[in-house]
Amino acid sequence: MEDTAMQEAVIIGDNGSEVGTVSTGDIQVQSELKRFIPPLTADSKQQLEQNIKHNGCLDPLTVWKKTDGELVLIDGHNRLEICQRNGISFKVRLHTFTSKEQAKDWMLNHQLGRRNLNPDQLSYFRGLKYERMKKKRGGYDKVLSSGQSGDKTSEILAKEFNVSDRTILRDAEFAKGLELIGRTNPELKHDILSGNVKVKKGDVQLIAQEKDARKVSNIKNAADLYNRAQAIRRAKQAHKDKQAMMEEDARIKDASDELKLKDPVFSSKEERLQMHKGRIISAINKAISRKDKASLKQAKDYLKRIEDELFGKFAGA
Numbered sequence: 001m002e003d004t005a006m007q008e009a010v011i012i013g014d015n016g017s018e019v020g021t022v023s024t025g026d027i028q029v030q031s032e033l034k035r036f037i038p039p040l041t042a043d044s045k046q047q048l049e050q051n052i053k054h055n056g057c058l059d060p061l062t063v064w065k066k067t068d069g070e071l072v073l074i075d076g077h078n079r080l081e082i083c084q085r086n087g088i089s090f091k092v093r094l095h096t097f098t099s100k101e102q103a104k105d106w107m108l109n110h111q112l113g114r115r116n117l118n119p120d121q122l123s124y125f126r127g128l129k130y131e132r133m134k135k136k137r138g139g140y141d142k143v144l145s146s147g148q149s150g151d152k153t154s155e156i157l158a159k160e161f162n163v164s165d166r167t168i169l170r171d172a173e174f175a176k177g178l179e180l181i182g183r184t185n186p187e188l189k190h191d192i193l194s195g196n197v198k199v200k201k202g203d204v205q206l207i208a209q210e211k212d213a214r215k216v217s218n219i220k221n222a223a224d225l226y227n228r229a230q231a232i233r234r235a236k237q238a239h240k241d242k243q244a245m246m247e248e249d250a251r252i253k254d255a256s257d258e259l260k261l262k263d264p265v266f267s268s269k270e271e272r273l274q275m276h277k278g279r280i281i282s283a284i285n286k287a288i289s290r291k292d293k294a295s296l297k298q299a300k301d302y303l304k305r306i307e308d309e310l311f312g313k314f315a316g317a
Contacts, residue, residue, distance in 0.1 A: 010091045012060045022092060027063055027071045027080075034077050035186075036104055037111055038121075041194040049082045057083050057090040062110075064103050065094045074103055075110055105132065120174075120201070121193050127175025130157055130168050170205060177204035181225070184218045188225070197222050203229035245290070252282060273309055276302045 009027070013019040040048065061076030073080060074095065083090045097103040111117070112125050134153045154165035154172075161168070181204070182189035191197035192204070199222050206229045207216045215232070219225050283299035286292055 007089065009061075009089070012091050012093050018091075022063075022071060024084075024090075027061075027073055027092070029073050029077065029080070033072065033074065033100070033103065033107070037107055038124075038190050038193045040078055041196065044194075045078055045082075048078055049086075052079065052082050052088060053086060057088055060091040060093040063092045063094050064097055067096075072103075074107055101132075108132070118193075118195055120195070123171045123201070124175050124178055124193055126157060126161060126163075126168060127171035127173070130154065130172040131175060133157070134172075173205040173208040174201055176208035177206070180207055180213075180216055181219050185220065188219065188221060192222075199225055200229070206232045248286070252286070269309060273306060276306045276309070280306075 007024045008021045009024050010018050011020045011022060039045075057079055059076070059079070061080055062074045064072040064074045066072065071094075076090075079090065082088070095103075095106065097106065108125060108129055112122070112129065117125070130153055133156070137153055151159075152165070154168040157168045158165040178189050178192065181192070188197065192199055203225055207219070207225070210216045210232050216228060219228060280299050280302045283295045283302065287295035287299060
């Protein structure tokens, strides 16, 4: 917690009039709230400082006045620093909140109301809002998914921001991925949001989807992020391929079992031949795609059945 330099700041009321003053030395900067919103880029901060030096600090800083009288800075951390360094006076607007979480909600909504957000920043803040709202609603979304009436969190925010609920869910994954990155590399998180480092949004979302935290911890840079995401993609594809193979094996087994049951009661030889033919093609495809000797043997067994049907013990059937 840091104290500002000693001077008086004018308080601006809701109607825009001056309603008093506070000592800037009483305004506290809490690290948790300062870090909640990503900082400006170096260029943006430099431009802001030039504007303040030339025009003064035009926008009041937002300060949370707590019930015990404590004053905590909510919005304007960069302006405060610039004004302090250059001896420039500023004004404040006081707000009351019931908790730090409510103050964070205000900060988040204030950021979402800005017009100069880049697409990644907008996605990140929407995703943060989704996660915070979902946490407050608890299991309500799960109740709704069971068929009860009402809007899910994603649907509420989709209407608010005029996007699809799927977009909101993707935003949430993007925000979660950036939060995971920021735990050990806040600079990379900041650079991604500011646009200084270009990464694929899908790579960040994959980080959020990984259940093994060890695989996504201590991401060093953009190249490391890409490599981690590729590893997750390969693992997902391998799992998908394995599932498909298991499903295909199950279908072949079911068909084979059905064939064993039906063979004796087929009404015609033509039906039996068509069944054997289909099984041969399936077994050969499996043998080629997987280099599976067992499937090749299975194809030979079915070919022997066709031989029996045409020239052997079933030739006269």
